[in-house]
Amino acid sequence: MTPPVVVFSDVERTPRDPLLIVAIIAVALVFIRALAFTPIEALQGPAQKILYVHASSAFIALYIAFVLMAITSILYLWLKDEKLDRVASSAAEVGLVFTTVVLLTGPLWGKTIWGAWWTWDARLTSTLFLWFIIVGYGLLRGAVEDRGRRARYSAVLGILAALLVPFIHLSVYMFRTLHPMPILLKPSSPSMPPEMQITFFSAFGAFLLLFAALLRVRYRVATLRDRLADLEQERA
Amino acid sequence: MTPDNGGYATAAYFIASVVYLGYIVSLRVRERNLRRRIAQLSSQARAESHTPAGA
């Protein structure tokens, strides 16, 4: 009997990822459009363009990535399907990257319009703590050996985190309103001229595409990691 | 009077690009390493299972 000469080519080669490439190109085009072909806001100056990266990343991180993480966490505890855990952990990690961008670009914008890198307003603070929690989520996953236990623990944390964020938001909001701060120049949001609107919505679309692409790659990595763990288990 | 703060915008776009690209690279590297390791292990497993006993 001759051993089959099948090479596991599907495993060995990292596949091209058209979605990822399209997403990268889309984000790059949006960046070019935002920086070179979108009018400068008269009051805030060029720094207002940070909005296109900052706001769309923030929206996707908060309302898509973390909501997805919370929902898949609940579903995992209910259905105990490993796929749900993979989606939850992927959404958390990709969401963390988006949140990191939000937290890094925010101060640059804030410095120009508020005159301060950081202010402890409700939104900033809850984003910061969300970032901390998701870092903790990652550390927790890294610290648990058993796969089922890891999935259950992180699902529990994911659900509790979703419950916590509104509390932080509310309490920081009250903290601010009860302690009036020196008046800052607030970024008013008068209706944007259409050219800016187009840039804003295309940025949102591009980042959404990027999120989907990254989530897919990260999900693949999670699947591969489990497969490797299975193989190592078999050989042990 | 439009303020001259173009540097901040450039910096923000630059930082965002670095973070996103860095993450993409890290994902791809992780994926490649995992695939290599899996291929290596499963080829070893196949080699072992096709070695006749006593050979």
Next chain:
Amino acid sequence: MVHADRLVRVFAGRRAVDDVSFTLQARDCLALFGPNGAGKTTLLRLLAGLLAPGEGTVLINGVELKSGAAARTQVGLVSHASMLYGSLTARENVEFSARLHGVPEPAAAALRALTLMRVADRADTPVRTLSRGLQQRVSIARAIVHGPRLLLCDEPYTGLDESGAAALTSALLERREAGAALVLVTHNLAEGLELATQAAIMRRGRFVRHEARALLDASAYQSQYREMAAVDG
């Protein structure tokens, strides 16, 4: 009265318990043998309700174990770990367990169990300061204090001296007289076969042999088991 049906438990792709079924009547004792990693401990934990089976069911007096409280109160477990609190005394440990199981007179029951295991004289010593063998006796007292109808013992003789082993044997016999079924995991075949009414050998999660004790010749069984163990290396 104890009925295990097609139990399966998978750990990370490995079938630790794989399609195990058996039935025990009152006063039955199943002696369970097998090499390390055969799945004996996992099987006991399934029977104790500490692990949920991936497939299959355990019925105790017609009540499914998974359904919780009513069934769990009928099971007692002696495992490798003592399951005791080091800074509490022997009496406190056993009494705590009695209360958790809702034994009507916990203090009296605890004392009786400790007396049966011949450690009543050390009842008020913190468990941490007891020797390994005495801790094992307290651990057994903890497992029998609520009068379980199914007593699961994972190598209960390990660490016991002669007096302890005698106490354990008489405790097991007493449980049996009361109508309980026993599952006894051990490496020592002679020891296991002495009490058994059924014997089973487990390998890779499965029962590879399972027969009535009355049909077995102890010495033949022993040499067959040794051969089997030698193949496993």
Next chain:
Amino acid sequence: MDDAIANTPPGVLAAAWLVARKDLAIEFRTRTAFLSALVFALLGVTIFYFAWDSTAVSAVDLAPGVLWVIFTFAGLLGLQRSFGSELADRAIDGLLGAPVARESIYVGKALANLVFVVGILVVTLPAVVLFYNLPISSALLALAGIALLAAIGLVAVGTLFSAMAVNTRMAELLLPMLSLPFFVPIVMGAAQSSARLMAGRPVAEALPWLRILVAFDIVFVTACTLAFPFTLDE
């Protein structure tokens, strides 16, 4: 050893009380954890005093923050060892094999932790009043209520995370890492409301913060009780 048939397993609350009493007995037997958490809290109170310029910040403004930050960290010390006694000789298996609901194990452990944390507060609170020369007023009673609300929230979340952290590598680091973000609304609510009361303002001003504390307690006591069974291996 009568037959198990005669046994009537305790209800959820009775079982929780058994577990709590057992934990407190262990705690009382050893005492080291409580004493070190207490000393830690008192040391913290004194050190904080010197971290501020007392001529620039008045003691009344400083005290609430100090109290609640210290309280949080001392509480973490207590929560840290909550599940250690269960895992040492797998005593937790004895609990899980007993005919009691999983939830009552959580409630029992949380109750014991609550007593631990309140015990620390009972000493730390007067110490803060003493060291920071605060006027002793009728606010003290209200303050005790706030302390209890804060302690419940802290213990609810902390007990759950303690159950998870103890089964991980780096448990000592993970527990604070996971819990501290959850303590933010508690510390804010407790510090803000007690600051108002200590400054002699009407209770109505502290009310919104008390509402947050109460809401936090309700949400997280419920959520953590429901989530606890999922932290157990089955």
